[in-house]
Amino acid sequence: MSEEEQNELRQKFLSRGYNSLLEYDELVAIGTIIYGDVKAVSLFGLTPKELFERDIRICARTGIEGVHDMKAVPCGLHLAEVIVERFPNKQVVGIAPFLGSGNLLYTTAKYTKAYDAFGFDNSRPVYELAVANYAKINFDAKLFYEDCANIAKLIRPLERSNAKNEVFFICINPPWGDAFDFTNGLRLNKTIPPFKHLIEMYTQQFATLSIVFVVILPEKVDEESLNELLSISSFYQIFYKGTRKALLILAPKSPSVNDK
Numbered sequence: 001m002s003e004e005e006q007n008e009l010r011q012k013f014l015s016r017g018y019n020s021l022l023e024y025d026e027l028v029a030i031g032t033i034i035y036g037d038v039k040a041v042s043l044f045g046l047t048p049k050e051l052f053e054r055d056i057r058i059c060a061r062t063g064i065e066g067v068h069d070m071k072a073v074p075c076g077l078h079l080a081e082v083i084v085e086r087f088p089n090k091q092v093v094g095i096a097p098f099l100g101s102g103n104l105l106y107t108t109a110k111y112t113k114a115y116d117a118f119g120f121d122n123s124r125p126v127y128e129l130a131v132a133n134y135a136k137i138n139f140d141a142k143l144f145y146e147d148c149a150n151i152a153k154l155i156r157p158l159e160r161s162n163a164k165n166e167v168f169f170i171c172i173n174p175p176w177g178d179a180f181d182f183t184n185g186l187r188l189n190k191t192i193p194p195f196k197h198l199i200e201m202y203t204q205q206f207a208t209l210s211i212v213f214v215v216i217l218p219e220k221v222d223e224e225s226l227n228e229l230l231s232i233s234s235f236y237q238i239f240y241k242g243t244r245k246a247l248l249i250l251a252p253k254s255p256s257v258n259d260k
């Protein structure tokens, strides 16, 4: 399929928004047309067929913008390696300020063996679906119908009794919306909110604690906006799938303490 056709398909699902559910054939179409493999759009380790058999559904916009297993599983594996290497004695806490399908939080928490997980979404239907879906797969996370700006008020990271022994990973995954298309890739400074703003905000809110940010990347990324993020990090690693960018893991500069 040409980039133009991929862009058209993406726009179709974006415009359906968060109030309309994705049908089975549509999820299959996203897998085969965008990724060339129906299993790429598995979620929670379940194929589209298994998801629908268990009545696990996602909304249309999340169907195209959510993080499917094809990206979530390698992300979980790489993140686990980075955490073991850089924070060897810490207990892991996972945070998804943009919960969406909940698959990225579930998968990263699974591979990093997180003992606590928090998810937030400011869309009521998305939040309600995630609550229902997590119950179906027995994943115990604390979910909130809440804006990404308010996560620290709810988690209260500095007041957690075990905070000094914890490492918090925060998945920065706002909707890509108009900041992405298959032709030009992702402009990280054009999402709402922009990635840099989010990283700076959470760096302040989690000051003095160990944190690491997780950014899922598409194949093409606007280099200037990527360099902006790298410039505010004390450590970063970009992971590739073949020659394609797939994932950025970064730790902020002071005020957080991120060394072993």
Ligand SMILES: C[S@@+](CC[C@H](N)C(=O)[O-])C[C@H]1O[C@@H](n2cnc3c(N)ncnc32)[C@H](O)[C@@H]1O
Pocket (backbone or CB within 6 Å): 018, 062, 065, 066, 067, 068, 096, 097, 098, 099, 100, 101, 102, 103, 104, 105, 120, 121, 122, 123, 126, 146, 147, 148, 149, 171, 173, 174, 175, 176, 192, 193
């Ligand atoms: C790209 S999806 C996240 C995908 C997710 N990581 C996954 O695994 O499917 C973005 C989500 O962010 C939510 N969202 C958008 N703006 C938000 C905000 N200001 N605060 C919290 N959630 C927001 C949307 O409702 C949407 O569900």
